[in-house]
Amino acid sequence: MNHVLIVEDDTDSARMMAALIGTMGPYTVATAGTLRDARRQIELQRPDLVLLDLRLPDGSGMDLFENTDLTAKAQVVLITGHASLDTSIQALRLGAADYLIKPVSAAQVEGILSRLMKPDELQAELAAMTDALEREGHFGGLWGRSDAMRRIYDQVARVSGTAATVFVTGESGTGKEVVAQTVHDLSRRRKCPFLAVNCGAVSPQLMESEIFGHERGSFTGAERQHQGFFERAHGGTLFLDEITEMPQELQVKLLRVLESGSFARVGSTEVLQADVRIIAATNRAPLEAVATGRLREDLLYRLNVFPIELPPLRDRGADVPLLAQHFLHDVARREGEVKRFSPEALRQLSVYRWPGNVRELRNVVQRVYVMTSGPTITDEWLPRDAPPAGEAPPEAEISVKLGTSMAEAERKLILATMVHFDHHKERAAAALGVSLKTLYNRLKAYAEEDEAAGQGPDA
Missing domain, CATH: 1.10.8.60 (Helicase, Ruva Protein; domain 3)
Structure with a gap:
């Protein structure tokens, strides 16, 4: 039978959580209101799960992390007043598995208990995956034994067992979704869904409904209630690919979810809890995306708790x-x-x-x-570097005047690349380092802009 220790100086809150846990399964529960009480309880019975408030009358709950035997054998979950960036970073630094937001609800406690797994179990899995890497050359779904990939595996192993938000960057085609899937498969959320949404492949008009869901009749064509990705990924992981393609107004709402842990469907006032881990990705340079207005700066720093940068092949x-x-x-x-x-x-x-x-x-x-x-x-049908397929020869150049906006410079580059490759979209996308879907979206947007301006697309 698993044993839970609640370290919380608010007696009523501690009693409420203990009662909740007692109704949710075969658990024994103890409470402690101070560090001294917590250490005494740990000596009496080693816990499998510790719910830990960091602000205690006789010191910081962080002091319990000095007990390496405790942290090696118990899952530690922080109790915090709000899901701030500082809280996420602190939880990651301490090695905490997750955090609960006050006031603690039954749904939050139930989610934590459903993911209860001792740290040494995760370590055993990581050891098995490391053995597979040496024997077969892969770490989960990621393949390669190079030093660059071994650094990626170390990062994935470090962050998977935590609740930290992950931000994956890298050129198109480097395997960002595979990284996200591997993080999920190694996490305590593995038994719940992993859902991926490409923000560049969803119409901006429908994206809010797809992500947060909508109520029947909330807009024209909404003939029934629809559960969005947040609801369908409940308890699991939501991978937001090409996050820089998400409209600015929706980025504000996503930031609010990350900070409050709650959301509402389109057309509803009912507040729903978001028990979902977010992994985001982009093939753009994040700071450049902020500078060009494609990504909110506050959202970048909220997503970028644990960055992973994938190397090009x-x-x-x-x-x-x-x-x-x-x-x-x-x-x-x-x-x-x-x-x-x-x-x-x-x-x-x-x-x-x-x-x-x-x-x-x-x-x-x-x-x-x-x-x-x-x-x-044989090598008959293989691509060759003469010049490298997907790259323009040295004499293929474009000029951009000083003062040209980043958006206009990008447009000129994309259209010139299309002309250079005789409008072969796959080769152009490869040369530009973007997905084929992203290229299609850009070309469609340019065509719509030109149509609105009453002219054909420039080249």
């Missing part, structure tokens, strides 16, 4: 053969015919610069599998 070329073999194995398993790369093909794969990163490599492997009739894949 060209910076970890030693991983290319391993990734290629992995993708080839997947295709062969689906298609039922085993094929292998020739040494020349592997060499060609290793020297190519991969402007589209891991996504491009996966697509290339699928294509050459189809194009190869025999059991051996």
Whole structure:
């Protein structure tokens, strides 16, 4: 039977939480109103879960973290007045698994209990994944043994067991969603949903409804109540990809959810609790996105509690053969015919610069599998750097006058790149370092702007 220790100097709050926990399962519960009482209770019976208020009459609850035996064997959850950025950073620094916002509700306590897992259980899983990395070359869904990727694995292992918000950056195609999925799979929320939403693929007019849900009749066409991503991901993880494509007014509402832990459906006044971990991602430089007005500065700092920056594939070329073999194995398993790369093909794969990163490599492997009739894949159908596919030759240049806005400069670059690659969208997207969906969205927006201005798109 799991034992819970509540360290809270407010007697009524402690009694209320103890009563709640007593109704939710086979738990034994003890309370302590001071550090001294807490240490005595820990000596009497080692807890599996500690609900810890950091402000106590005889000192800070942080002092309990000095007991390394306690933190190695017990899940520690902070009790705080509000979900501030400082609280998130403090919880991460201390190694706390989560935090509860006062006044503590039954739903919050139930969520914490549903995710109860001892730290040493997580450590055992991490050890098994590290063994798999050395044997097979992958850490969960992430593949590669390069130093750059090992740093990513260390970060994922560090943050997964906490409740910290994660902000993943990197070029398009580097595997940001795979990182988010791996963090979720290693977290205490793994038994609940992992949902991903591409903010660049949802119409701005529908995005609020998709994320927060709506009530029947709240707008034209709302014929029934709709649960948004926050509700559907309850207890789990919500991955917000291309966060810089989210409209500014919706960024304000997302910030409010992160700070208050609550939200309401469109057309409703009912306040719902958001028991969801947020992982956000962008292929843009975050500070540049702030400077150009694509990302609110306050939202950036609220999301950027634990940043993870993925390296482009060209910076970890030693991983290319391993990734290629992995993708080839997947295709062969689906298609039922085993094929292998020739040494020349592997060499060609290793020297190519991969402007589209891991996504491009996966697509290339699928294509050459189809194009190869025999059991051996040669370098005949592989991309070559002459110049690198997806990159403009040195003489292909554009000029931008000083004083040109970032948005207009971006437009000129995108349209010039499209012309350079004969309007081949996949190659243009790879050269620009953006997803194909993002490129489509930009071109559509430019066409709409030109139509509104009464002219055709410029080039």
